[in-house]
Amino acid sequence: MVQFAMKIATYNVNSIRIRLDVILAWLEKHQPDVLCIQETKCQDELFPALILSSTGYHLHYRGMKSYNGVAVLTRVAPDEVFYGFDDQLPEIDDARLMRVVVSGIPVINTYVPNGFKLGSPQYKYKLQWYGRLRNYFARHLSPDRPALWCGDMNVAPEPIDVHSPEKHLRHVCFHEDVRRAYRQTLSWGFVDVFRHLYPEKQLFTFWDYLRPSSLEKNKGWRIDHILATRPLAEKCRQVDVDIEPRRAPRASDHTFLWAEFDV
DNA sequence: ATGGTCGACTCTCGA
Numbered sequence: 024m025v026q027f028a029m030k031i032a033t034y035n036v037n038s039i040r041i042r043l044d045v046i047l048a049w050l051e052k053h054q055p056d057v058l059c060i061q062e063t064k065c066q067d068e069l070f071p072a073l074i075l076s077s078t079g080y081h082l083h084y085r086g087m088k089s090y091n092g093v094a095v096l097t098r099v100a101p102d103e104v105f106y107g108f109d110d111q112l113p114e115i116d117d118a119r120l121m122r123v124v125v126s127g128i129p130v131i132n133t134y135v136p137n138g139f140k141l142g143s144p145q146y147k148y149k150l151q152w153y154g155r156l157r158n159y160f161a162r163h164l165s166p167d168r169p170a171l172w173c174g175d176m177n178v179a180p181e182p183i184d185v186h187s188p189e190k191h192l193r194h195v196c197f198h199e200d201v202r203r204a205y206r207q208t209l210s211w212g213f214v215d216v217f218r219h220l221y222p223e224k225q226l227f228t229f230w231d232y233l234r235p236s237s238l239e240k241n242k243g244w245r246i247d248h249i250l251a252t253r254p255l256a257e258k259c260r261q262v263d264v265d266i267e268p269r270r271a272p273r274a275s276d277h278t279f280l281w282a283e284f285d286v
Numbered sequence: 287a288t289g290g291t292c293g294a295c296t297c298t299c300g301a
Contacts, residue, residue, distance in 0.1 A: 088295085
């Protein structure tokens, strides 16, 4: 018997200040219980907290100048909020990883490093980041209890998750090494709820700005994900994307990805 | 091999 539904969404906003109207419109339309946001590109002092508070959502965020930045908006106040890893490595990751506990369910919001280019220090950092994340899950969560992991993972897990996969074998979001790193982190105990519900379906969440016709030609990537531990993944009823990026209400290259669970 | 487009912010970087 369904007690209540929980709707969670993730969106790489690429500047929360310039796309504030997009966030407000989407919250109004969908009224999710939780919205995870990445790339706010905004120091905390400049975060548009007043206007976002007018929605009634509870806001938690951590940003920095120019780059990165994560935020979680919740319909009910979270029980706990944490930022960054707790492994003594760079605190820049405070603006890339956060964890809130909402209605007893831990939700991790990540903006995984892009990786720049194969062979670069940034790529190495990205691969290590996935290893640190797996350890973080092991320290704070249990695969047998409900938990959610959402965000911009900067990985297309399988060939079906990117247009022309044969052209991207050396891309930092599709190379065998990064896909393996992602799989190993996932195998700690998370299930990709979109792929779980729709094993054969192709759905993209990102269309590269650097290729202006990518949306028209549907040359996209599925690099934003919602994952759940097994007991919660079994209760996932629907997953979809919303809003055509680059059209309304303001150009973007990611779109909203959302999932609904019977809890 | 290169450039294309955004956004933040400083005349350049990151994606």
